[in-house]
Amino acid sequence: MNTPSIDTPSIVSPRRAVVLLSGGIDSATCLAIARDAGFDCHCLSLDYGQRHRAELEAARRVAQALGAKEHRVVRLDLAAFGGSALTDRNIDVPTDGAEGGIPVTYVPARNTVMLSLALAWAETLESRAIFIGVNAVDYSGYPDCRPEFVSAFERLANLATKAGVEGRRVTIHAPLIDLSKARIIRRGSALGVDYGITVSCYQADDRGRACGLCDSCRLRREGFAAAGIADPTPYAA
Secondary structure: OEOOOOOOOOOOOOOEEEEEOOOOHHHHHHHHHHHHOOOEEEEEEEEOOOOOOHHHHHHHHHHHHOOOOEEEEEEOOHHHOOOOOOOOOOOOOOOOOOOOOOOOOOOOOHHHHHHHHHHHHHHHHOOOEEEOOOOOOOOOOOHHHOHHHHHHHHHHHHHHOHHHHOOOOOEEEOOOOOOOHHHHHHHHHHOOOOHHHOOOOOOOOOOOOEOOOOHHHHHHHHHHHHHOOOOOOOEOO
């Protein structure tokens, strides 16, 4: 797995990259890093039946603000399978911060599905770079945010594609993998990310206002506090 330096990006050509964009802090920062490294960024978001659909509008704003070459939203209803508080409204989003292990906000195979779609698009674009904003420090216990997962998917990508077999290897870039939320926010701020247009909350309302109680809100709020940067998040209450 190639994880470029956060302080001195070392990624070189080819110039096209597919960037997975959810509309939250991490993916917005990841897009800014890819752009700063000189890539033409083709952003991909997934409308998977998530209850926090305001993030899709946030992704559109972020892609526009950071000068993405294009932004596509693919519809794939993971809610058909359920199994997550983010796709099944019969499962409550935890708000007490006491959950241990893999939380109910984990969406089964979501990052695997999203990377697979990004890989398909990258191959048609003749791109050899995919960016994903997974983070294994301030993450919420998700198994598909670990370095082992990213490395394993990169191996799969180069076994399973025509481009990989013919020697045009793809690299999965996860530049935030070892960073705390505070360091992510500082890095993005230095690159001009407007975090006021991002949405992180697992149950944001239709206007994108955060609940302030879920695990994602907690990590976001603590990240801004640790970074010493004012939190621009609009809260419902």
